Amino acid sequence: MSDKKSWGSTVMGWFVVQDQPQQADQSSDYVPFSDDQATRKAAAAQPQLDVFSSPPPAAPGGEVDYEKVFEAAGIDADSRERVKRTQELLSSLPPGTDDAVKKQIVMASLKAFAVPVEQIVEATAQQLQALEAYIRAGAADTEKVTSEAELRIKQYEEEIVKLKSVMQSRVEEQQAVVKRCNDKKLEIQKVLEFFGQETVARVVRDSPKLKEPAAG
Numbered sequence: 001m002s003d004k005k006s007w008g009s010t011v012m013g014w015f016v017v018q019d020q021p022q023q024a025d026q027s028s029d030y031v032p033f034s035d036d037q038a039t040r041k042a043a044a045a046q047p048q049l050d051v052f053s054s055p056p057p058a059a060p061g062g063e064v065d066y067e068k069v070f071e072a073a074g075i076d077a078d079s080r081e082r083v084k085r086t087q088e089l090l091s092s093l094p095p096g097t098d099d100a101v102k103k104q105i106v107m108a109s110l111k112a113f114a115v116p117v118e119q120i121v122e123a124t125a126q127q128l129q130a131l132e133a134y135i136r137a138g139a140a141d142t143e144k145v146t147s148e149a150e151l152r153i154k155q156y157e158e159e160i161v162k163l164k165s166v167m168q169s170r171v172e173e174q175q176a177v178v179k180r181c182n183d184k185k186l187e188i189q190k191v192l193e194f195f196g197q198e199t200v201a202r203v204v205r206d207s208p209k210l211k212e213p214a215a216g
Contacts, residue, residue: 040139040142040143040146041143043136043139043143044139044140044142044143044144046136046139047136048133048136048137048140049129049132049133049136050133051073051074051126051129051130051133052072052073052074052130052133052137053072053073053074054071054072055072056068056069056072056073056133056134056137057069057072059138064134066131067080069130069131069134070126070127070130072130073126073127073129073130073133074126075123075126075127075130079119079122079123079126080123080127082115082119082120082123083120083123083124083127086106086110086120086124089105089106089109090102090106093105
């Protein structure tokens, strides 16, 4: 097992493991969301992490307000600032710097500012925990929304099938009515044909009960 993977199992799988650069970020025990129903349900089935002291922010369009997520998880501003400064310090080191040298530089800087390493480690782990909790809460909520939507879609689809059946039945019924009525009209029409067109036209014109057929 690689060092990164062992890190991933150290703190409940909060660490992100990248086996290959082209692969999406994947936590060692978090199943990423996808459109596949089984994968989605597996992600939502993970136990929730009870770390939020207030409701975390929504993520419209997938955009995450990290500061509000951390704040909702009870991570104070000073702790967040310590992590941020440590990140900036690490980023400022020249590329290719030996890990041992990096550690010496960072530790010396932290000592100079009297920042306890334990506080930074704790705050960093809190942030990872908060983000994992946010992912899991989002997965659970997404599963709830999609399951309810799928149920409604199924109900609508069943209703559509019923409505189509009613429509088809009514159309077929009307087609049968047209055929039978036309057949009957042909039978009755023989009487009018017997008396002749002129007689029929005069009677229709003079009768208050009849209307001349409209031109088709």
